Amino acid sequence: MDTKSKLLSAAEQMFDRHGYTATGMDRLTAAAGMSSRTLYKHAGSKALLLTEVLAAREKRFMAGMEVTSVDALFVAVETWLREEGRRGCLFLRSLAETGGDAPEIAGVVLAHKAAFRARLGEIVAAELGPGAHEALTEQILVLFEGAIHAAVYRGPQAAASARAAAAVLLREARA
Structure with missing residues (x-):
């Protein structure tokens, strides 16, 4: 592993475990x-x-x-939570901890959230066909984000509850 990769791997572990503020440069070097x-x-x-x-x-x-259905999206996030997301969303935790006062961090976080929302919109449109699905996309987004944060104390199975709620929303949208 090259120096940069080693640094990024160690830094991700430290930021994820301890947060931005508590992760000092001395802790990162160690x-x-x-x-x-x-x-x-x-x-x-x-x-x-x-x-x-x-x-x-x-x-x-x-x-x-990179999935083709809302159901598969919730399966994918449950897998992510089991493998990498035990502490909730590192993006939102980083933004909250810095209070938006670090423009470079805020920019990366907001760009990521916008990209994910756009991806979710594509998935919803692929499932339901062309048309305005903005409200449904927002509702599923809230379920998705909520599952990630609820998993901190409820475990990855929080995604299964959100998945069931999303299925109800999709059934109603199809009716």
Whole structure:
């Protein structure tokens, strides 16, 4: 594993476990097994490092959400929760923790959420056919995001409850 990959992997674990504020550069250097000079050379700053971590996480997350139905989307998020998302959404936690005061972090988070919403809109439209499905997309988005956060204390099975609720919404939309 190259230095940058090693740093990103260690940083993701630290940010996910401890949050942005509690993850100091000293903790990052220890976790990555590198000097602070090397860390700064590859990261620039803690905020820039978090944006790179989020960008890498987004690629993995969105790849897992390449599905063709809403039902499959909830199955995919349950898998994600079991494998990587035990602490809730790192994107929203990062935005909340920084209060939107770190524009580079806020930009990455908002871009990710917009991309996911667009992807969800595509999935809903593919299932229901052409037409305006904005309200339904929003409702399913809230179920999806809620499942991710409820999984923190209820476990990955929270996605199954959201999946059942989404199925009801889709049945009603088809009727």
